[in-house]
Amino acid sequence: MIDPRWSVEELLERCPGSREVLVRYGMWCPVCALAGLETLADAARVYGIGVDQLVQEIQELCAGSARGLSRRRKSRSAP
Numbered sequence: 001m002i003d004p005r006w007s008v009e010e011l012l013e014r015c016p017g018s019r020e021v022l023v024r025y026g027m028w029c030p031v032c033a034l035a036g037l038e039t040l041a042d043a044a045r046v047y048g049i050g051v052d053q054l055v056q057e058i059q060e061l062c063a064g065s066a067r068g069l070s071r072r073r074k075s076r077s078a079p
């Protein structure tokens with residue numbers, strides 16, 4: 001579950017794919033020096049983006065990535 005109180009840096013560490021969503025919204029957070037200090041909610045406010053919508057999109061993307069990773073791991077271990 002994505003928490004809007006996480007710093008942008010923490011979000012990117014926990015879900016690297018979130019970078020794609022942030023960039024799609026025109027957010028420069030992935031390369032910003034404040035990524036370790038600013039929360040996802042703060043960044044959304046700065047860019048005028050609804051935090052609930054942003055969190056939902058990131059959650060969907062990260063959940064899909066996690067499912068895909070799990071499937072790849074299982075298929076590698078199968079005889």
